[in-house]
Amino acid sequence: MNLDDLLQAIYKAGQGLADAWLFKTVLASIITALSGAHASALLWFVLLVFVDLVTRWLAISYAQLTESQCRNGLLSCLLNIPAAIQAGRINSDAMKHRFAGKMILYIALTIMAIGVDNMLRLAGETPMLVRVVWMYLAATEALSILENFRDAGIEQAGGLLDFLRSRLSTLFLKLKSK
Template identity: 35%
Template sequence: MQIVLDFLIDSWNSLTTSFILKTILSSVAALAIWVIGLKHVQILGVFILLVFVDLLTKWAAIAYKMLIDEFGYDPEKIATWEKYRAIPVAFEKQLIASKYMRKGFVGKVMTYVAATMAAILFDEMSGQKQFAVSLVWLYLGSSEFLSILENLRDGGNVSMGKFLDLIKTKIENKVKL
């Protein structure tokens, strides 16, 4: 019986020690879980993943070019893993740096947030149900998608070049350019 009583006393002391701190942290955690459950925040997470994939494929394309230009590799014989393994070398040679990227990671995410906020306000003003928000998400997501495909093409994936040509042809046929 003493063991059970000691356990209950220890549990009570553990629960009440730093009670205010535990209450604050649990409130922050509850707020974070609620925010993560919001659709706009979830889509932001997906967009951030697209940006990471875009950066990784851009770095691989730069490393691929470095392997050809500086180390004399035959483009036909470069394995996919070699491009990704060469990324740290490209960083050391300062071929990969934020100043060479069209837009940095933070800039892309801030653009997403600003455009989404403006679209939410537009939808509120116009009484539309996620019309502008859907357009913004479609544009930003498709821009990242196309950038990833271009990076894969520039990284030596010939089939992505053919796929991009097909997409360009389809778009030109739709808008009659």
């Protein structure tokens, strides 16, 4: 696939998403509202994993531009993604399997946490595992996104990454001691 074909495919996909956007947004909101918090959380995890994937592509593109001694700003990295794909640095099959694997893991962990929380309720205890699992999974995705931004040459991401790591360590220690 050459660059023109890729850009045309991206444009068509964007057009497909933009067609009837209001209807799709309303329908998605209704489905989310009807399906409850678990489906809503799954949608957010899908979004987080997708953002993680795109930021990983930016980091790979940044590395390629840096090795080529080209401009490597954020926009340059974004525009270089098709070239990184063509060069074989970004493998869509590997990324697709990683995305699918994460989603299967997140669903399995959520089902497990729901089951444990239901057993805790039956035992008269306070359910809390779903919240802990979701918090942990969301935090690890956020850390991964910040690591990817840092690896893509965005200096501010490093400071935010250090701050978030320290805050999460404190939070997880509090949870562990309860």
